[in-house]
Amino acid sequence: MINQSKQNGSANSPDVKKFFDKEWELYKRVIKLNYMSHKEVLEILRKFFRSVPSPTFSVLELGCGDASLLSSALQGTQIGTYCGVDISPHALELADENIRLLHSNNRFVEGDLLEEVGKFEAEFDVIVAGYSFHHLMIEEKGQFFKECRAVLKSRGTLIIFDVVCTPGENRNDYIKRFSRICMQEWNQLTNEELLRICDHVKNSDYPETVETYKQLAEENGFQRTQKLFHDKHNLYGVFSFTI
Numbered sequence: 050m051i052n053q054s055k056q057n058g059s060a061n062s063p064d065v066k067k068f069f070d071k072e073w074e075l076y077k078r079v080i081k082l083n084y085m086s087h088k089e090v091l092e093i094l095r096k097f098f099r100s101v102p103s104p105t106f107s108v109l110e111l112g113c114g115d116a117s118l119l120s121s122a123l124q125g126t127q128i129g130t131y132c133g134v135d136i137s138p139h140a141l142e143l144a145d146e147n148i149r150l151l152h153s154n155n156r157f158v159e160g161d162l163l164e165e166v167g168k169f170e171a172e173f174d175v176i177v178a179g180y181s182f183h184h185l186m187i188e189e190k191g192q193f194f195k196e197c198r199a200v201l202k203s204r205g206t207l208i209i210f211d212v213v214c215t216p217g218e219n220r221n222d223y224i225k226r227f228s229r230i231c232m233q234e235w236n237q238l239t240n241e242e243l244l245r246i247c248d249h250v251k252n253s254d255y256p257e258t259v260e261t262y263k264q265l266a267e268e269n270g271f272q273r274t275q276k277l278f279h280d281k282h283n284l285y286g287v288f289s290f291t292i
């Protein structure tokens with residue numbers, strides 16, 4: 050069942066919603082071609098979920114998209130409850146189908162993740178945000194850590210996989226670096242598709258350095274940040290934040 054909610058959370062969300070409502074099939078091809086390291090992320094998540102100590106654990110996915118990655122990562126685990134939040138109704142319909150493959154209690158919320166996360170109790174063992182966190186502005190990222198801290202159980206973990214700036218790199222440098230790598234290496238997509246992707250990144254992506262992610266997490270109640278993966282270009286990383 051999908052609950053709808055008013056959308057007035059993060060500043061960037063109307064543009065992001067427009068892109069993902071329209072371009073979901075293009076994003077699926079990017080995943081299939083492994084241009085954003087989803088294969089490596091999947092292996093890390095599989096390993097992580099197998100190590101969660103609580104039986105029938107609960108997972109909140111913020112910016113779940115079609116939830117295809119978590120649906121695979123959670124197969125064969127003891128998950129008890131899954132809740133997915135996304136701003137795109139199209140993505141949520143697909144998520145509903147994908148998550149049905151798990152034998153858990155499932156719930157979906159259509160709305161802005163920053164607005165929705167504050168409405169939960171301290172009820173989740175794990176929170177995952179994959180390629181959604183970077184759409185938030187810096188002060189919203191701080192708020193995100195604070196809200197996530199509040200809805201995690203006492204030994205909970207937040208996992209973020211997302212785009213990152215290298216040390217000393219600013220947003221403009223990152224956009225130039227991403228666009229160059231994308232144009233040179235993503236050669237299974239047409240020039241027109243690549244331009245649409247680079248345009249989205251230019252309009253909607255706000256990556257920070259690992260140091261900034263760590264600092265924001267520590268300022269908002271997380272004790273430990275661990276980097277679990279980065280790709281060969283240092284464009285993407287997987288991080289765990291524990292209380």
Ligand SMILES: C[S@@+](CC[C@H](N)C(=O)[O-])C[C@H]1O[C@@H](n2cnc3c(N)ncnc32)[C@H](O)[C@@H]1O
Binds near residue numbers: 058113135162
């Ligand atoms: C790049 S996709 C990632 C989807 C999935 N997590 C994955 O790893 O493949 C980003 C998703 O985050 C959602 N999203 C971005 N900003 C959001 C916001 N402020 N509130 C809710 N969903 C958001 C988009 O609609 C989209 O489905």
